[in-house]
Amino acid sequence: MQYETEEQQVEALKAWWNENGKAVIMGIALGVLLVIAWTWWKSSQEKKAVAASDNFSETMEALQAGDYEKVSALSKSAKEDHDGSLYAAYTSLGAARAAVEQGNLEQAATELQWVVDNAELEDVSVIARVRLARVKGALGDAAGGLDVLPSKYSEGFTALIEEARGDLLSSSGDAAAAKTAYQAALDSSGAPDPGALQMKLNELASLSGNS
Numbered sequence: 300m301q302y303e304t305e306e307q308q309v310e311a312l313k314a315w316w317n318e319n320g321k322a323v324i325m326g327i328a329l330g331v332l333l334v335i336a337w338t339w340w341k342s343s344q345e346k347k348a349v350a351a352s353d354n355f356s357e358t359m360e361a362l363q364a365g366d367y368e369k370v371s372a373l374s375k376s377a378k379e380d381h382d383g384s385l386y387a388a389y390t391s392l393g394a395a396r397a398a399v400e401q402g403n404l405e406q407a408a409t410e411l412q413w414v415v416d417n418a419e420l421e422d423v424s425v426i427a428r429v430r431l432a433r434v435k436g437a438l439g440d441a442a443g444g445l446d447v448l449p450s451k452y453s454e455g456f457t458a459l460i461e462e463a464r465g466d467l468l469s470s471s472g473d474a475a476a477a478k479t480a481y482q483a484a485l486d487s488s489g490a491p492d493p494g495a496l497q498m499k500l501n502e503l504a505s506l507s508g509n510s
Contacts, residue, residue, distance in 0.1 A: 359393060370397040374410060388418040388427070395430065408434045415447070425449050425456055429463050441471040457487035462496060474503050 361369040374394035377387040391410045398407035411434060414427035428449045435444035444467045448460055465480035478500060485496045 370394050371406075378413065385418075385420055385423065388414045388420070388423050392423075392427065392430075395427075395434075399434070404434050404438050408438070422453075422456075425452050425460075429456075429459055432463050432467065436467045436470060441467045445471075454487070455489050458484040458490040458496075460484075461487065462490075462499075465499065469499070469503065474506065478503050 357369075357373055361373065371394060374390050377390040391414045395407045395410035395414075398404070398410060408431060411427050411431035415424055415431060418424040418427060428447050432444035432447045435441070435447060445464065448464055448467075449456075452460060461480045461484035465477045465484065468474075468477035468480055481496055481500050481503070484490055485493055485500070490496060
């Protein structure tokens with residue numbers, strides 16, 4: 300629309316503002332609120348991440364110092380306050396190690412099960428499963444340990460998982476299946492100690508030869 304005078308433009312603007320002004324103001328206000336909310340949320344998340352990181356650092360220091368009571372307390376607070384963070388999973392892994400060092404395998408199993416149930420990163424969950432499987436084996440539950448071992452994992456975990464599987468099978472008396480697992484671990488590219496795996500295979504072969 301063409302306006303003949305500046306006054307007509309001003310009147311048209313006033314009319315538009317009367318019709319749409321509230322909506323514009325609401326839109327601006329909403330935009331500002333969204334920016335404020337995003338800034339607050341981001342700041343809150345950053346603070347939570349820092350707090351979770353500090354909690355984990357304290358856990359590692361306490362673990363190194365042998366302060367197992369503090370490790371347990373920090374693990375509990377991590378679960379309550381930072382349950383969605385990766386640091387909470389790491390803290391529980393540290394607490395599980397502390398429990399093992401104390402000989403409290405039941406507590407170690409509880410810590411590791413929490414990681415299995417809550418870790419968002421698959422690699423962390425896999426590590427927790429392997430450690431939980433070994434703890435169950437130490438508790439005399441080889442079958443439970445085998446059940447908890449991951450069925451899907453990246454190639455880099457093959458040696459770790461198959462050696463654990465071999466140990467559990469060997470302890471349960473299934474030498475043939477244990478040999479298969481040990482061989483799979485030995486054949487994988489990530490075997491950390493091929494010599495130890497070969498010794499386990501040789502020992503099983505010796506036992507079967509003497510039977």
